[in-house]
Amino acid sequence: MADPQSNAALSAHPLPAHRLPADAPRAGVLHVRHRHTERYTVVGNHLAQHRILSATAIGIGVHIQSLPDGAPVTIKALTQRFPEGEVTIGRALRELEAAGYLVRCRVPLGGGRIATRTFFVEHPGVVQASAGGTGSGTAASASAVGGAQGLVSVPMPAPVPAPELLPAAVSESVGAPRPASVVTPLHKRSAVPVQDTVPTGPAADLLARLRLADSRLLLSARDVQRLVPAVETWLARSATPDQITRTLTASLPSQAVPIHHPDRFLEYRLTTLLPPPLPTAPPRPATAPPAPGPAPLATCDGCERAFRTHDPQALCCDCRPEATHSAI
Numbered sequence: 001m002a003d004p005q006s007n008a009a010l011s012a013h014p015l016p017a018h019r020l021p022a023d024a025p026r027a028g029v030l031h032v033r034h035r036h037t038e039r040y041t042v043v044g045n046h047l048a049q050h051r052i053l054s055a056t057a058i059g060i061g062v063h064i065q066s067l068p069d070g071a072p073v074t075i076k077a078l079t080q081r082f083p084e085g086e087v088t089i090g091r092a093l094r095e096l097e098a099a100g101y102l103v104r105c106r107v108p109l110g111g112g113r114i115a116t117r118t119f120f121v122e123h124p125g126v127v128q129a130s131a132g133g134t135g136s137g138t139a140a141s142a143s144a145v146g147g148a149q150g151l152v153s154v155p156m157p158a159p160v161p162a163p164e165l166l167p168a169a170v171s172e173s174v175g176a177p178r179p180a181s182v183v184t185p186l187h188k189r190s191a192v193p194v195q196d197t198v199p200t201g202p203a204a205d206l207l208a209r210l211r212l213a214d215s216r217l218l219l220s221a222r223d224v225q226r227l228v229p230a231v232e233t234w235l236a237r238s239a240t241p242d243q244i245t246r247t248l249t250a251s252l253p254s255q256a257v258p259i260h261h262p263d264r265f266l267e268y269r270l271t272t273l274l275p276p277p278l279p280t281a282p283p284r285p286a287t288a289p290p291a292p293g294p295a296p297l298a299t300c301d302g303c304e305r306a307f308r309t310h311d312p313q314a315l316c317c318d319c320r321p322e323a324t325h326s327a328i
Helices: 057-068 075-081 086-099 140-148 201-209 221-234 242-249 260-273 319-327
Strands: 103-110 114-119 297-298 306-308
Touching: 057 075, 057 086, 057 114, 057 242, 075 086, 140 242, 201 242, 221 242, 242 260, 260 297
Parallel strands: none
Antiparallel strands: 103 114, 297 306
């Protein structure tokens, strides 16, 4: 019982042959050094010992750094290589992109074509392109990102804890030429507003004036252009602009209730309340005989009194009894 016992499981690999050094620390890991002469990758401690990146992101970063140029590093490709799922690997790639190790840039291919390329920066903020710039690895990647020859310090995003990538200010070397052209990453390009063509015509005017009836029915030029065919269908079925406006603006919600998507609201009414086309055949004549009108006026031969009757030889009601008595 005096001998020390260990509860640690035995290692599957054989232990080193040499003994414990005299100056070894009392606790912690001990390294068994080996000088590699082939199939090795130089990884900086700024990545291997990063204080913000997760273990998955550091492992994915080291794996990507060990790959040759042209190797696929998409989420699908890395999912087939590692047991982690797409969500975990996608989160790790976003961490590397936020820290500045992974950069996606738009590179012109000529002829008006642009491609999105992925660069892995081995040391963000301290990337330098060699004078040749034709080899592979870090020099070729830096030359593609910088786009200039000579010893040039290329501004690259520095590691930051924030989820979004912020550019780091890197001073240029004294006397070094400025880069001729720097490829702007995707996250730094501003979207240029596309000028939509303003539709014209009776249908477009009707849709544009709906905001005068109710301010919540404000439509953009693109929405008006999309709804114009539906309004033209109403007009083709002999519906007047006033009838269409009255149908679209009738029984709206109260002013306290906002209409978040007026284009969908109007599209629903234009589709569900579409009237049928007018019949092209003329109306059929009525089969019932016309109602008889009043009897014409006639003059009594006995007293010259005018009265209405269909019999021209008839007498009035006063002379008719006398004529009957005379006949008897």
